[in-house]
Structure formats: C-alpha cells, structure tokens
Amino acid sequence: MIHAGIDVGSLWTKAVVLKDGAVAGWSVRPTGDSAREAADEALRDALAPLAATPGDLGGAVVATGAGKRAAQAARETAAEIMCAARGAAFLRPGARGVLDMGGESTRVVRLDEKGEILDYALNDKCAAGTGVFLDAMGAVMGVPVDRMGPLSLESDADVNITSMCVAFAESEVVSQVHRQTPKKDILRGLHKSIATRIAGMASRVGLTEGCVAVGGLALNSGIVWWLEEMLRARLVVPENPQIVPALGAALIAAGRGERG
Numbered sequence: 001m002i003h004a005g006i007d008v009g010s011l012w013t014k015a016v017v018l019k020d021g022a023v024a025g026w027s028v029r030p031t032g033d034s035a036r037e038a039a040d041e042a043l044r045d046a047l048a049p050l051a052a053t054p055g056d057l058g059g060a061v062v063a064t065g066a067g068k069r070a071a072q073a074a075r076e077t078a079a080e081i082m083c084a085a086r087g088a089a090f091l092r093p094g095a096r097g098v099l100d101m102g103g104e105s106t107r108v109v110r111l112d113e114k115g116e117i118l119d120y121a122l123n124d125k126c127a128a129g130t131g132v133f134l135d136a137m138g139a140v141m142g143v144p145v146d147r148m149g150p151l152s153l154e155s156d157a158d159v160n161i162t163s164m165c166v167a168f169a170e171s172e173v174v175s176q177v178h179r180q181t182p183k184k185d186i187l188r189g190l191h192k193s194i195a196t197r198i199a200g201m202a203s204r205v206g207l208t209e210g211c212v213a214v215g216g217l218a219l220n221s222g223i224v225w226w227l228e229e230m231l232r233a234r235l236v237v238p239e240n241p242q243i244v245p246a247l248g249a250a251l252i253a254a255g256r257g258e259r260g
Contacts, residue, residue: 003060005249006043006074007083008035008067010177011131012216015042016247018254019052021238025049026243029133035067043073050203058065062253064245066104078252079243081107081120087248088212091238099198099227100245108201110170119205123197130194130223131216133169137190140173141183149222152187159189187222194246195226209233214244217244 002024005016009031017025031038043054043061054061054073064083065072084100084107088252093113100107106123132215138145159181161172169190170222176186194217203209217223218241226239228235238244 001060001254002047002050002057003250004043004046004057004062004073004085005246005251005253006061006063006065006068006071007067007080007243007246007249008039008063008070009103009216010066011135012242013038013042013065013067014243015039015044015046016243016246016250017046017052018250019050021249021254026240026246028242030167031067035070036072039063039067039071040073043071060253062249062256064249074212076253076256078249080105081109081117083245083248083252084214085109085111085115085117085248086251087244087246088214090247090251091244092212092236094210095212095236097202097205097212098209099202099207099211099213099218099222101130101132101198101213101215103216106130106198106201106215106217108198108205109205110205110207117119121201121205122200130198133194134190134220136170136215136242137173140170141186143183143187146219148187149191149220149224151184151224152191152222153181155184155188157182157185157188157254159185161186161189161193177227191220191222192226195223195230198223199230200225207231210236212244213239213240214237216242218242 064070
C-alpha cells in the first residue's frame with residue numbers, strides 16, 4: 001500500500017511516499033510563487049522511484065504546513081505539530097522532544113515515551129521566522145545560506161544582535177558591517193540570538209535532552225551548535241531533517257488508511 005505526505009512550507013515544499021510503511025521516495029523543492037504547483041511537482045517527484053502517479057494513491061495523502069490547503073492531491077490535512085512529532089518519533093523511537101525550525105515558524109514539542117504530545121510552544125509573531133530571518137540577513141551580508149552556519153563557527157567574538165524583527169535586525173547588521181566587523185563575528189551573533197530564542201521555548205515546555213531537530217534550520221551547523229551548548233545536550237539531526245514533517249503526514253495517512 002502506498003501513502004504520501006506533503007508539507008507545503010513558505011520557502012520549501014516537501015513530499016514523502018511510504019510503501020508498506022517504509023520510505024520509498026521523497027522530494028524537496030522551492031515553494032516559489034505557486035504553492036499548488038510546488039505541491040503537485042513535489043509529490044510527482046517523490047512517486048517517481050515507484051514509477052507511480054498521484055492517481056495511484058487513491059487519495060491516501062495528508063498535507064501539512066502553512067500552505068497545506070493548496071495541496072490538491074490531499075483529501076485531509078494535519079497540524080504541523082502533530083506531523084513533526086510523528087515523523088521524529090518514527091525516526092527516533094523514544095525521542096522526548098522535537099525542535100521544528102522552519103522558514104516562518106519554530107515549534108518546540110515535548111513528547112512522552114510513546115511519542116505522544118505532552119506540551120508545545122510556538123514562536124511569536126515578532127520572531128519573524130527563523131529561516132526567513134536568516135535568509136534576509138544573508139542577503140544583507142552577501143553570504144550564501146549554506147555558508148552561514150560554518151562561517152559563524154569560525155568566530156569566537158561576542159557581537160550582540162538584540163532584535164529578532166527583520167527590519168530592526170537588518171539595521172543592526174548594516175551598522176556592524178559599516179564598522180567593518182568581520183562577517184563571521186556578525187553571523188556568530190545572529191546564530192546565538194536565534195538559538196537563544198529557541199532554547200527559551202524549549203525551556204518553557206521542559207525540554208532538555210532526547211530532542212530531534214527537524215526543519216530546514218536543522219541543516220545549519222551554527223544553530224545546532226548553539227542549541228547544544230544552551231540545552232547542554234546533543235541533538236539528533238536526521239539525515240534529511242527538512243522532510244520529517246512530510247514523513248509524519250505520510251504516517252498519519254497510513255494510519256487513517258488502516259482505520260478506514
């Protein structure tokens with residue numbers, strides 16, 4: 001039996017296909033101007049290893065993410081928190097928490113030993129979305145997103161970036177650039193500031209160890225390093241952290257199919 005999950009995010013759209021409960025295909029592509037097209041194309045790409053089409057799924061698709069309503073192939077939707085939790089618990093049985101760090105939102109979820117949700121916290125509106133926030137700062141500084149984390153780890157300076165609002169933080173970064181502050185030092189300050197916000201959310205729900213980091217920012221080594229320092233615990237980062245909520249959505253689709 002084939003089931004699929006689609007996670008339509010603000011920056012990236014992800015799809016995962018399960019066959020008999022195992023991952024058989026996945027895809028990550030930019031959401032771009034049309035969430036609907038991105039969802040359709042991501043699903044087709046994820047189905048390609050099985051030589052299958054969306055029609056072969058018979059509606060066994062669950063969508064999640066900010067643009068979940070745009071996924072035409074999905075008959076049902078599921079909350080982002082639930083999908084992130086299901087995906088993380090599948091990959092790491094016994095995990096006690098999830099840090100879901102996406103483009104426009106961050107979710108921190110505490111789990112019990114069975115992977116059920118006990119508590120959660122969401123970033124507030126002024127946090128501006130960690131992924132979008134870092135993208136904007138990278139554009140200001142002329143640093144590619146994939147270089148930001150490694151470059152930040154080359155610094156041991158203390159540069160404080162106090163604002164999490166994109167507009168105000170941009171002003172702070174420009175000011176630091178004009179002072180000829182090395183980019184690696186500015187990036188260290190940015191990553192520390194973001195990690196401080198996420199670690200605060202983790203503290204509010206009682207997370208310390210046994211946490212799985214998912215979402216695009218889990219690929220950022222600078223963010224992961226700071227979080228491990230602040231939480232005083234190692235984070236589990238899956239091989240493809242971006243697709244974990246889509247995996248959770250596919251697992252939910254499979255569960256609903258069994259009940260149906």
